[in-house]
Amino acid sequence: MIMVNDGTSPPEVSARQVHPRYFAIVLVPAVVYAMHSAIGDHLMPADLDVSSDILETGRSWLEAAGRYRFLATTWFFTAFSLLIGVMLLRTLLRPMAWPTRVAAALTFLFILSLTAMPALRDFADASGGQVYDRLGSDVYEGVMAQGTLRGCTTPQDVWLLGPCGDTPVITMFSGIVDVVSIFAGLALGAMIVGMILCLDNRPCETIEEEAALLADNLKQMRQQLYMSGLVLTFGMLYATSWIYWPLHHVVDAERDAYGALLLSAALYTGTFFSLLILSFYLPVALILDSRVKALADTATRGLSTGPIHDTSSWREERGLKEGAGDYLRAGLALTSPILAAFAGGISPLSF
Numbered sequence: 001m002i003m004v005n006d007g008t009s010p011p012e013v014s015a016r017q018v019h020p021r022y023f024a025i026v027l028v029p030a031v032v033y034a035m036h037s038a039i040g041d042h043l044m045p046a047d048l049d050v051s052s053d054i055l056e057t058g059r060s061w062l063e064a065a066g067r068y069r070f071l072a073t074t075w076f077f078t079a080f081s082l083l084i085g086v087m088l089l090r091t092l093l094r095p096m097a098w099p100t101r102v103a104a105a106l107t108f109l110f111i112l113s114l115t116a117m118p119a120l121r122d123f124a125d126a127s128g129g130q131v132y133d134r135l136g137s138d139v140y141e142g143v144m145a146q147g148t149l150r151g152c153t154t155p156q157d158v159w160l161l162g163p164c165g166d167t168p169v170i171t172m173f174s175g176i177v178d179v180v181s182i183f184a185g186l187a188l189g190a191m192i193v194g195m196i197l198c199l200d201n202r203p204c205e206t207i208e209e210e211a212a213l214l215a216d217n218l219k220q221m222r223q224q225l226y227m228s229g230l231v232l233t234f235g236m237l238y239a240t241s242w243i244y245w246p247l248h249h250v251v252d253a254e255r256d257a258y259g260a261l262l263l264s265a266a267l268y269t270g271t272f273f274s275l276l277i278l279s280f281y282l283p284v285a286l287i288l289d290s291r292v293k294a295l296a297d298t299a300t301r302g303l304s305t306g307p308i309h310d311t312s313s314w315r316e317e318r319g320l321k322e323g324a325g326d327y328l329r330a331g332l333a334l335t336s337p338i339l340a341a342f343a344g345g346i347s348p349l350s351f
Contacts, residue, residue: 015095017202020103022287025196026110029188029279033114036272040134048261050136054254055246060146066245067147067169073238074180080234081187084227088190091197104197108189115185119178130170131177132242135265139258143246144169173242180238187231192280195224199287207299211318214292218322221284222330228277229334236338239269274335285327292320 056062088108092101132140145167151157152164152171159168161175198221204210243262250258 014202015097016100016197016200017097018100018103018197018199019201020099022199023103023107023196025280025283026107026192028283029111029192029276030114032272032275032279044134047133048136050139050258052138052142054251054258055139055142055249056251059249062248063143063147063169065248066143066241069241070173070245073234073241074176077234077238078180078183080230081183084187084190084231088194091194100197104193107196108193111189111192112182112185115188116182119181130174135243135261139246139250141167141170143249144173177242184235188276191224191228191231191277194227195221195280195284198224198284207295210295211299211320214288214295215318215320217288218320221288225281225330225334228281232273232277232335232338235273236266236270240266243269270338274338278331278335281331282328285331289327296320
């Protein structure tokens with residue numbers, strides 16, 4: 001049977017093609033990540049002098065409340081990150097030009113290595129700092145020291161990721177955070193590559209075929225944006241689960257003050273995550289918008305002999321009516337609820 005393309009859908013038999021130069025978009029989130037690291041190294045406090053005296057005593061079982069939240073969000077976030085990685089693998093296994101496949105794989109490995117490097121350093125040097133150091137390590141360690149880990153009765157005992165150490169819950173926390181960092185890098189690399197692959201520009205025989213291909217690219221871009229939004233949401237749930245871990249142990253007189261510190265840390269984390277997603281979404285959206293405008297101008301010039309060309313009707317009929325303003329609003333709509341929640345001072349006790 002001979003399949004005839006009627007010009008209303010993108011060609012299925014040709015391989016996806018994205019010029020390797022477009023994978024340079026990965027440098028934008030890399031710069032955001034580098035700025036985040038620089039801010040942490042030079043502008044953040046090293047270790048706040050928050051005494052563990054602000055913790056209540058005699059309620060060691062409350063440590064389990066923070067641990068349950070941490071483990072639940074960790075489980076969900078790592079599972080979802082793995083799903084994102086599998087979806088990218090499925091995309092890479094489909095027909096694709098060889099230079100595009102190589103560029104996509106190298107871009108993914110670059111992001112994965114960039115984000116996994118701190119975790120690998122922590123595995124090599126167990127005496128390194130913790131992610132909670134800038135929020136008062138004495139408080140976090142005072143809370144976690146109250147908990148126990150099944151199978152850890154002596155420091156030499158072994159749990160899933162190695163020796164239990166003197167404080168098993170801290171050892172557990174440190175190991176899990178390192179593992180999650182690797183999964184987060186996997187999800188981030190898959191999202192960035194998946195978004196760049198929306199710039200498919202395979203050869204088309206007619207303007208209608210090219211319009212259908214652009215419409216399909218825009219649909220895939222929106223799907224990638226929604227997936228990024230889910231990763232942002234679950235990532236923030238994971239981050240806030242350990243940020244607010246010790247809060248229930250803090251005495252009433254200090255809870256509001258210490259809660260304000262944790263809320264500020266959550267706002268900074270949400271800002272970083274949001275900028276990271278916008279950094280690879282907006283360049284792709286603007287490139288696709290320029291392609292749509294150029295194609296609409298070309299098409300309407302061929303259809304009209306007058307000085308005015310009705311490009312808006314032509315775009316709407318082919319599912320290309322959205323413009324740069326719509327893409328910007330979609331990106332801001334994705335990130336603004338996260339930022340507004342913490343900037344607005346939603347009570348951390350409701351988490």
